[in-house]
Structures are given as structure tokens and as C-alpha cells.
Amino acid sequence: MGIDYEQLVRGDRIHASLLHDPEAFADEMERIFVNGWVFVGHESEIKEHGDWVTRQLGTESVIMVRESDGSVKVLSNRCSHRGTALCWEQRGNDTSFQCTYHNWRFGLDGSVRAIPFPDGYDTPKEELDLDAAKRLETHRGFVFVNLDGSAGPLADHLGAAGYELIDRLCDLSPTGEIDLSKGWIAHRVQSNWKLWPESDSDGYHVGFVHASMSETTDTYYDEVAVGGEAVRRSRAIDYGKGHIELDWRPSYQRQLAWLGTTRDKVDSYCEALTERTGTESAEQMLWDGPPHAFLFPNLFLGELVIAIVEPVGPGEMIHRHTSVQFQGVSEDFNRRLLRQTEAAVGPASFITSDDAITAERIQAGISGTQRSWADQDRGWIDLSRGLHREQIDETGVRSSDASDETTNRGFWHRYLELMTGQVSA
Amino acid sequence: MTSLQLKAEVEGFLYREARLADEFQLDEWEALLTDDFHYWVPAGRLEGDPAEQLGYLNDNRARIATRIRQLKTGKRLSQLPVSPMRRTISNIEVVDQDDGTISVKANFVIYEIAAQSTGELRIWPGQAQYRLRRVDGSLRMSSKWVELVTAELGQRNLTFLI
Numbered sequence: 331m332g333i334d335y336e337q338l339v340r341g342d343r344i345h346a347s348l349l350h351d352p353e354a355f356a357d358e359m360e361r362i363f364v365n366g367w368v369f370v371g372h373e374s375e376i377k378e379h380g381d382w383v384t385r386q387l388g389t390e391s392v393i394m395v396r397e398s399d400g401s402v403k404v405l406s407n408r409c410s411h412r413g414t415a416l417c418w419e420q421r422g423n424d425t426s427f428q429c430t431y432h433n434w435r436f437g438l439d440g441s442v443r444a445i446p447f448p449d450g451y452d453t454p455k456e457e458l459d460l461d462a463a464k465r466l467e468t469h470r471g472f473v474f475v476n477l478d479g480s481a482g483p484l485a486d487h488l489g490a491a492g493y494e495l496i497d498r499l500c501d502l503s504p505t506g507e508i509d510l511s512k513g514w515i516a517h518r519v520q521s522n523w524k525l526w527p528e529s530d531s532d533g534y535h536v537g538f539v540h541a542s543m544s545e546t547t548d549t550y551y552d553e554v555a556v557g558g559e560a561v562r563r564s565r566a567i568d569y570g571k572g573h574i575e576l577d578w579r580p581s582y583q584r585q586l587a588w589l590g591t592t593r594d595k596v597d598s599y600c601e602a603l604t605e606r607t608g609t610e611s612a613e614q615m616l617w618d619g620p621p622h623a624f625l626f627p628n629l630f631l632g633e634l635v636i637a638i639v640e641p642v643g644p645g646e647m648i649h650r651h652t653s654v655q656f657q658g659v660s661e662d663f664n665r666r667l668l669r670q671t672e673a674a675v676g677p678a679s680f681i682t683s684d685d686a687i688t689a690e691r692i693q694a695g696i697s698g699t700q701r702s703w704a705d706q707d708r709g710w711i712d713l714s715r716g717l718h719r720e721q722i723d724e725t726g727v728r729s730s731d732a733s734d735e736t737t738n739r740g741f742w743h744r745y746l747e748l749m750t751g752q753v754s755a
Numbered sequence: 756m757t758s759l760q761l762k763a764e765v766e767g768f769l770y771r772e773a774r775l776a777d778e779f780q781l782d783e784w785e786a787l788l789t790d791d792f793h794y795w796v797p798a799g800r801l802e803g804d805p806a807e808q809l810g811y812l813n814d815n816r817a818r819i820a821t822r823i824r825q826l827k828t829g830k831r832l833s834q835l836p837v838s839p840m841r842r843t844i845s846n847i848e849v850v851d852q853d854d855g856t857i858s859v860k861a862n863f864v865i866y867e868i869a870a871q872s873t874g875e876l877r878i879w880p881g882q883a884q885y886r887l888r889r890v891d892g893s894l895r896m897s898s899k900w901v902e903l904v905t906a907e908l909g910q911r912n913l914t915f916l917i
Binding site: 678 | 798828
């Protein structure tokens, strides 16, 4: 008898036991991270043939590698013989992967190439290849996989909104290309992974959790997310499929607010952008900036930061981030983005370190809740904020004040669909 | 000044710096800094150009001032309450003296209680590299670079002065 997810995920609340239950965690690793589409990394991380990086997709360790034909492949980081991890560093460059146990060797495409004393095997060779992601698709360098191949095309998962959010970020680069090869910083947090899609897309907490930052330094978050007026102008949006955005665009009071600078300081960037996209388009983009959005289940587009939510266990996760770097800009410009990233995100940052504490406090608060309490009206987490004023457009997109829990409900709605296998229209 | 006298003065400085950091005596700690102070904790070894890397922190003088101001608001959740912590410093070596700048390396271990959330004991081993110089007769710190043994593994919250 498995978990009755419909009983625990309601339209206006979810049961707190889902944030620490080991059985729910195991279900999620299978139904969301193996059966569904997940973000792996960016093609700019593996520029040369043989470049590889390791990554965690839920609890599955994978290798993302650039093949000799230039294509990208995602392989399980597990020898097909006895299961030994093949790569234990974060990145490298190789012409093949060799297991250190019995020296089995695999091509970059995961096919078995050499087995010592091969006459001991009568097994068809292809049965000894590494497990690979059954489906892999990319969009503007963002690599997504569906490990078991059961999820249908990426377009069904991302939808028009998912593509548009990635496009809105990449289009800000003067060449239309971004680079994510500055390395990833891991922030280890003692909380359930699902608290971070919620935190990253929660517009309600900014003025409270981050008050110390607002009081200390000028930040555009004051303009878009702090105080009653800002949270009424900015929008919380649920595009469906669990893809959600805090849309700051209506709140920006000037161009380039999202970059924390003014035009005269980044003149050549503005010119380069105009040259590629035309004046009208560039002027608008300089107002709009990059999105603040979460693509289900593990990719955070945090303006000029990209983060991956990595589940480790029911009460342990990693928030792994890197800095967006533009192509076709000065060294100084990209350095500005590095420093902006360090200020905003990570264990020593001015912002998300306080989100980490909040997530850990939630984890402490909910860790005793029991699934059986659901029908005793105990242990619920309320997500009803703004339900009465949420708007739905003709395409089904829901939006509301930025402080409303439209985004959180969007995440959990998709969660329920995937956990029950019942996708509603 | 003999090398033993210098070593004693440097050790005195490092111990004081460590105690002020452990005790969150933020103004007194900040008074140890020169106007061009640079504070760096990379996500790897202490090598390469800090400006080109994404680190845990990379503060110029203005940013460390902001960091201290944020801690002093009384609203910095990740240090509310501040972490009870103590560090030991050892293996202190004066590695270079050049144009009035004294380069020092030392090992440290910090024991921290995450009093703000889980209450667990966190242990932070590493090496600190300092550049010191004399301002108005007393030593000040113009840089502190910290290489964590765990640098490549990721970190829990690092919102105290390391």
C-alpha cells in the first residue's frame, strides 16, 4: 500500500509529512527524477571532445560528456559490470572511461570497448554498455534528460513558457549565447529538496527574511519584492507543468536595475545588444532583464544565477549554483556578474544563506509530522494565499500578486500529477 | 627586529584577529583591516586570479564593510543568534617579507555550533594566508585568503567571519 498523494496534496495546502517521509522521497526519485525530464547542465561546461562533468540527478550519479562527434551524452556513472563509480571528480577530459576494479573500458558514448580476458564472456556486447539517459534534448545549450525514456518529448514538458524563459535569459547576451563554465558552488542545506523550488519562487518572504540585506545595501529587490506596493506590481505566475515565475518586470523603475548598474557604466554592452537585436527590442530587454523562474523539478533561473536543486535524502539537499557569463562582453562585465553572484547566492552570500536557515527551520518544524495525521486535521502547510484573487487567462496561465502562493501551488500541482501519474488537462 | 620578535608580534596579531572573529567583536575586527583589504574564500585551492573565479566569497573593502553592517542589523537570520564558535590556529609561518608586507600562513580549525537551526557541531579545517603591514606603528591585515580542506565539497552556511 503506497502513499495516497491525493490525500496529502490539496489545492490550498499540502501535508508536511511529504517534506521528510523516506517513502515519499524514494517515490520522488523514481517518478520525478527517473520517469520525468530533469535539467543536467549546460553545453558550455563541456566544450571540447572528451570533456565531462559529473552531476546528481536525484540520487543517480551521471556523467555528461562531449562525444567525439560533438554531440552530448548523459551516462550513468556506474560500471556495467559491478557498479563501481567511473568518475569521482567533478570534471575532466578523457578519451574513454575506465573502471578501476577490473579495468573495463568504455567509449565516451558508453559502449563497452575493452574487457580484460574477454573469453570469459558469452554475453552479447551491447548488454554490457553503460546505462545512458534514454532521451536527451537541449535548448540553447541547456541539457535536459529523461533517464527512462518514458516522458515524451521535451516540448511537452517545457511548454512554450519553459522555452520562453530560457530564451529571455539567453537573448540578453550580445551573441545570444551564455556560458556556464565558471564552476558550480554547492550549498549544503539540511532540508528537503522541495523547500527550495518554493523558496526560490516565494515573493512573500523577501521583505522579512532578507530585511538585513535591504537595510544594509541598495538592491533591486527593494524595488521589486519588498513592501506592499512592490509585491502588488510584480507577479507570481504559474505557467503549468510546474514552471513558475516571479515576474519583476512591472516593478523595475529604470533600465538595467537587474544588473545593479546604470547605462553609462555598461555602454559597450548596451551597444552590442542593440546591434544584434535592434534598438526597439534592446531597449525593452534592458528594462525587462532576465527571468526569476523555476523550471520543474530542479532548475532555477535566478536572474543572472543558475541553480540546480539536488536532493540528497529526505532532510538533506544541495543548492548548486553558477554565474551566468555573457559572450561578446568585456572581461569587466563578466567579472561584475561573478561578484553579483557571490553576493546573492551561496553559503557566504548576503541572500540565500538566510533562505537556507529558513529551510532548515522549516525542516525542524515539520520533522515530527506523520502521514496519518492528515485526516486528523494536523500537520498541514497552508498554501492558500491569494487563491481568491488569482487570475487565469485563456491559456490556463495563473497569475497573482507577487506575494501570493500561486507559484507554490503550481509546483505542488505538477508534483501531484507526476506522483499519481494522473495528468490533468 | 629579530625574526623571533617578529614572529611573536605576528602570532599576537593572529590570535587577536581569531578571538575577535570568534566573539563577533565586529568593529574591533574591522579596525584590523587596511583600506585595501581583500578577503577571499575560493571553492578550491588558493591559486589563479581570484577576480576570474566564482568563489564562496571575494570581498573588497567595501563589500566586507557591507558584510559587517549586515551582521550588525540584528536581522541577519543566518547569524541570529550568532554561532558559538572557537578556533585554534597553529603552524604559523612567516613566509615572506617584502616592502613592508609580511606574508603569513597558518592552519586553523574552527568549531561552530549552528545555533540558528539544527544545533549541530560544524568543523571547518583549513589554511589561512594573511598579508600584514604596519600602519601607524601597529600591524594591520591587507588580505586574508582562506583555503578550506572541504573547499570542493560545498559548504553549509558560512556567514561568520572565517
